[in-house]
Amino acid sequence: MNAKVRISDVAKEAGVSVTTVSQILNGKGQRFSEQTRNRVYAVRDQLGYVPDFNARNLITRSAKTIGVLVPNIGNPFFSTFIRGIEKQAMKSQFIPVIFGAENDPDVERYYIEELIKRTVDGLIIASPTVGQEEMDHLLDKNHIPYLLIDQNPLNAGDRIETDDKTGACLAMRHLLELGHRKIALVFPKEPSDNIMRRYQGYCDILAEYQIEPQEDLLITTELTKKGGYLAAAELVKTDATAVFAANDELAIGLYRGLKERGKKIPEDYSIVGYDNIDLSQYVDPPLTTVEQPVYEMGKIAFQKLVERIKEPQKEADEILLPVKLITRQSTRELK
Amino acid sequence: MNAKVRISDVAKEAGVSVTTVSQILNGKGQRFSEQTRNRVYAVRDQLGYVPDFNARNLITRSAKTIGVLVPNIGNPFFSTFIRGIEKQAMKSQFIPVIFGAENDPDVERYYIEELIKRTVDGLIIASPTVGQEEMDHLLDKNHIPYLLIDQNPLNAGDRIETDDKTGACLAMRHLLELGHRKIALVFPKEPSDNIMRRYQGYCDILAEYQIEPQEDLLITTELTKKGGYLAAAELVKTDATAVFAANDELAIGLYRGLKERGKKIPEDYSIVGYDNIDLSQYVDPPLTTVEQPVYEMGKIAFQKLVERIKEPQKEADEILLPVKLITRQSTRELK
DNA sequence: TTGAAAGCGCTAACAG
DNA sequence: CTGTTAGCGCTTTCAA
Numbered sequence: 001m002n003a004k005v006r007i008s009d010v011a012k013e014a015g016v017s018v019t020t021v022s023q024i025l026n027g028k029g030q031r032f033s034e035q036t037r038n039r040v041y042a043v044r045d046q047l048g049y050v051p052d053f054n055a056r057n058l059i060t061r062s063a064k065t066i067g068v069l070v071p072n073i074g075n076p077f078f079s080t081f082i083r084g085i086e087k088q089a090m091k092s093q094f095i096p097v098i099f100g101a102e103n104d105p106d107v108e109r110y111y112i113e114e115l116i117k118r119t120v121d122g123l124i125i126a127s128p129t130v131g132q133e134e135m136d137h138l139l140d141k142n143h144i145p146y147l148l149i150d151q152n153p154l155n156a157g158d159r160i161e162t163d164d165k166t167g168a169c170l171a172m173r174h175l176l177e178l179g180h181r182k183i184a185l186v187f188p189k190e191p192s193d194n195i196m197r198r199y200q201g202y203c204d205i206l207a208e209y210q211i212e213p214q215e216d217l218l219i220t221t222e223l224t225k226k227g228g229y230l231a232a233a234e235l236v237k238t239d240a241t242a243v244f245a246a247n248d249e250l251a252i253g254l255y256r257g258l259k260e261r262g263k264k265i266p267e268d269y270s271i272v273g274y275d276n277i278d279l280s281q282y283v284d285p286p287l288t289t290v291e292q293p294v295y296e297m298g299k300i301a302f303q304k305l306v307e308r309i310k311e312p313q314k315e316a317d318e319i320l321l322p323v324k325l326i327t328r329q330s331t332r333e334l335k
Numbered sequence: 336m337n338a339k340v341r342i343s344d345v346a347k348e349a350g351v352s353v354t355t356v357s358q359i360l361n362g363k364g365q366r367f368s369e370q371t372r373n374r375v376y377a378v379r380d381q382l383g384y385v386p387d388f389n390a391r392n393l394i395t396r397s398a399k400t401i402g403v404l405v406p407n408i409g410n411p412f413f414s415t416f417i418r419g420i421e422k423q424a425m426k427s428q429f430i431p432v433i434f435g436a437e438n439d440p441d442v443e444r445y446y447i448e449e450l451i452k453r454t455v456d457g458l459i460i461a462s463p464t465v466g467q468e469e470m471d472h473l474l475d476k477n478h479i480p481y482l483l484i485d486q487n488p489l490n491a492g493d494r495i496e497t498d499d500k501t502g503a504c505l506a507m508r509h510l511l512e513l514g515h516r517k518i519a520l521v522f523p524k525e526p527s528d529n530i531m532r533r534y535q536g537y538c539d540i541l542a543e544y545q546i547e548p549q550e551d552l553l554i555t556t557e558l559t560k561k562g563g564y565l566a567a568a569e570l571v572k573t574d575a576t577a578v579f580a581a582n583d584e585l586a587i588g589l590y591r592g593l594k595e596r597g598k599k600i601p602e603d604y605s606i607v608g609y610d611n612i613d614l615s616q617y618v619d620p621p622l623t624t625v626e627q628p629v630y631e632m633g634k635i636a637f638q639k640l641v642e643r644i645k646e647p648q649k650e651a652d653e654i655l656l657p658v659k660l661i662t663r664q665s666t667r668e669l670k
Numbered sequence: 671t672t673g674a675a676a677g678c679g680c681t682a683a684c685a686g
Numbered sequence: 687c688t689g690t691t692a693g694c695g696c697t698t699t700c701a702a
Contacts, residue, residue, distance in 0.1 A: 017673045055695035057389040074414035097432050118388050256617045282591045352689045390679035
């Protein structure tokens, strides 16, 4: 059909030079007369001119794009995070390009390289399976700013995290106040920094209550529903009366595993999750959990990164987002 | 740090012309001597040369990118679909750029335009909230091939769908064989084509069993957990003994709504879902549902689109993917 | 106030 | 077999 409208078409139609059009359309046209400016805008609209991205990027060396890497798009926690990012992105000139890295360093590396090739302006990485030294190498070398989520960066960039330690403390205090003393912790074998902070909180509160930590109450598994399901087998061997699960997915798997073993929640086990994913209020019984402002986190992460891209020398920000305990029916007083 | 290596650097270092390097590196170098070829490859590796995408795209008018629009990344059905896409994408030269349109036509339009600006090569659209005429206008005008999922396209492009009608028949037969005669259907107010096919299946089977359809057994609601939850209120007013839910999300919401009303599954209501999302085996009781090969569907969709991009004149394909019934514990014989 | 001219880094006719 | 030449569509000096 109609071939693409180029800047020269606009220039010709408006009776001005290509330079003039370019300057005006890029907001650098203060020096041109109001008349010329309006004329150019009018012609632009009339012809439906849209600047060619590739041509522009070739010069500006930017694609107005931010890459986002998450371990797993299917996890509601990350999908909410992504929704936050997308929401914020619409207010900016940048678009987010999202990938699920499937916890595979090779996949992650592949995407990072692919994104670098495409001259992304920045990266939000919520799935650092690739070693941090390598990441630094890949990214710093290319002067690409990035933001790490759930993992503390080596570099001195912006930092954005939720208050995991407090979150764990809230969960633990809740269980302790209900009278539980044998509290199992179910968490991943290779915890990321944020999970480690939850583990810290677990330990701190036990210490505060002068409870000796029990080796067998520390159950490690995969951070998925399946992982939780499998952990149930371990759990029932212990004398635990309550469980703090590192996230809700895990807790939901645990539900299934325990039910299949004829255990009742909360009669036999009080369970606290973490994340407050959408689903947690639909399971039976609705899950007591710690809510993180993930959606906010996505928005802020994107915004911070855009700011950093625009102003690379800006002082690094450090943001700590609050958490809160949502009490539902999966926990009850120990009789 | 080190400025970017350009093709001219490679050419100089290898003692050949820029053309030679370009041709060889783009696999069009059969005509050059083996010696030259190897030399160029060697220098490329040595210098770590990576072609500039923007410069290349400017000429080829392609960004080796395929846009993917889904209604909602959080829905496990779509996240699995996306995983299939990503899997397949890694085998191609294309990267998928994924967006959740939040069922908002404006958002969808925004992304489509943003993608066109960036010269995407093709689009997979699983969330056609924007009217099809408009879509055709936007995309056909720009000669961008696209694939519609869950919705039949107006144009004569490739078509890929799952056998929804058979799926619905499987679900219904299962319930009827268990003795149910009062079967409610819970589905969205504005059904997409694939949901309509399920509705057809529902009707057909009722007809086959010579059961008069009951108005009040057709419950419409939003296609979400929340929607299912709300539908429970309608459901309990009817004399239904079984429910066919248009998807698993809906069924899970229904679970919660029914439980809050003191109803038991499957004792009071037998429930069949659709999709077999990951979660459906974790809920209590595990959900009987119809499985669609979503992951496969993602892979095939991506592959087909890439084929079409490479060969625009190719004859349109039509692919029908099979479904199957997964029987779990949410259905039982009517006593 | 404006525009001519010089590229950005690459690919691809076309000529040797 | 190889290189010269001419752009892709845009931004950005710099001169008028």
